[in-house]
Amino acid sequence: MEAHGRREVHDAVVVGGGPVGMCFGILLALHGADVVVLEARPERLGHTRAIGIHPPGLRVLERAGVAGALVAQGVQIGEGVARSRASGRTEEIARLHFDPPVLAVPQWATEEALESRLAAIAPGALRRGVRAVRTEQTAGGAVVRCEDGTYAGRWVVAADGARSPLRSCLGVPTYGHPLRDAYLMGDFADATGDGALAVLHLEAAGIVESFPLPGGVRRWVAHLDEPAVDPSARDLAQIIAERTGAALDTSACTMLSAFTVMERLAARMVVGRVVLAGDAAHEVSPIGGQGMTLGWLDAEAFAPLIAAGLDRGGSSGGSGSGWSQLWVATERERLRAARAAARQARVNMTLGRALPPPLMAARNAAFRRLYGVPWLGGRTAARFTMQS
Structure with a gap:
């Protein structure tokens, strides 16, 4: 149940404080956005789940300012x-x-480096123990309703995992199967x-x-x-x-x-002022280790568009057919990349x-x-x- 005592307004609200959500938050903050990152877990997990950072992912982490620290450890x-x-x-x-x-x-070391970097460039942006329940579109953006209150943003990023409650409440269909x-x-x-x-x-x-x-x-x-x-x-x-x-x-x-x-791909990644990223948009087999890097590439693609939309102003974050086509083209490319990763994962498993x-x-x-x-x-x- 949502508490009514807290209400915050930001340029961007990122739901999910895993590797993809924190990276997205860092890239937005580097573009000058006022960002908050909401994470349901009260503490960072210590498990070594995902371990592989592919070269395109390391490129994104370089932009985020954490690649050097990870290379030194890995x-x-x-x-x-x-x-x-x-x-x-x-x-x-x-x-x-x-x-x-x-x-x-x-992965715990990757998350530690991202959390440290986010704290350095956007102190207080990461909020642990905050569980998002749903999101709703508004005239000027979207709101995220949580158990402890409401967080409004001109943009919302749903990086809340494969069982994404935000994706579900938006009614975005998915296709795939175990x-x-x-x-x-x-x-x-x-x-x-x-x-x-x-x-x-x-x-x-x-x-x-x-x-x-x-x-x-x-x-x-x-x-x-x-x-x-x-x-x-x-x-x-x-x-x-x-x-x-x-x-x-x-x-x-x-x-x-x-x-x-499980393989599960969302039919869309952009719904109004909400962007799906990472496992919320595309759950692929961990065999081959592409999932985390795929999410970072989502952040690399969409963060500059969100930041440009903030600069352009207006309820739609900009106007004109060229601007709309840029969003459509970016979404199409990321969906194509997700399908390609799913195909490669199936090949890896068949092997x-x-x-x-x-x-x-x-x-x-x-x-x-x-x-x-x-x-x-x-x-x-x-x-x-x-x-x-």
């Missing part, structure tokens, strides 16, 4: 290698070079000797992925035939040992998570599914031949790192 992944034991011994199937590299850094893939993921002390390599183990029972993290930690992700029920670090270690031969120290597991995959050993061996042989062609390897690397 691991730069310049190569990825695919291996397989389908032949009875571990063989290298393909090797891809990432130029620029992908940055691996725990996917049949399930995964078990955990962070362990790295005893592989693979250093900064990203490794894909293409095995008949399902793919196992591993990625380096700062502090001598490696993330392991295993594809499962069905969702894990009450899994343990020992369960994941056993799966990895059976498929790859790697031995993990279960006492050194710092995170464990089982998840299934990870179990195959009978003879088919796995045949596919590995085909990959070995294909990715021996330099231009094809370069093109694949660019696609995996969101540069094509």
Whole structure:
């Protein structure tokens, strides 16, 4: 229920204080907007969920003023290698070079850097423990009604996650469906000797992925035939040992998570004076790590338009067919990018599914031949790192 004691008015109200919402708030503040960022969680989570920052995302973070701090903390992944034991011994199937590299850094560190930057340029902008209930259009903008009051803005950004209550109350339709893939993921002390390599183990029972993290930690992700029920670090270690031969120290597991995959894309991203961003606009599989970067690219695209609308004034943030067409074109491009990311995520998941050993061996042989062609390897690397 909404409390009536608080009412604030700002240029822009950003709902959601995760990586996308805070980045959006920073970019708006850098454009001179009076911005408030509302976050339901009273404290920042300490889990290392999303870890991959692709080169286009790092470009946005550079504009936000946090890239340097994250690069200093993270691991730069310049190569990825695919291996397989389908032949009875571990063989290298393909090797891809990432130029620029992908940055691996725990999400809590990314959020910490963004929060610090937002506090430096817009003190007090982040409001924790504020839960948005709905949004409504007004003559001069939109209002966000929360459990503790009302926040009015000439623009509202809904970066409130895949189950976005703001998207729901606006009546924006979505399309998509749950996917049949399930995964078990955990962070362990790295005893592989693979250093900064990203490794894909293409095995008949399902793919196992591993990625380096700062502090001598490696993330392991295993594809499962069905969702894990009450899994343990020992369960994941056993799966990895059976498929790859790697031995993990279960006492050194710092995170464990089982998840299934949903694909959900919004039909629109702009409704009046409300802009949907991040998972509120496009929920894609985390396999491939494109979701967070996709949201930052939303912020990069829309923040300058919102700021220009504030400068132009007027109830519509500007007038003329050219201005309207610019918004339409930007929305169309971001929707296209979301569809492309969803397609790539589906490809990534298909690659990870179990195959009978003879088919796995045949596919590995085909990959070995294909990715021996330099231009094809370069093109694949660019696609995996969101540069094509």
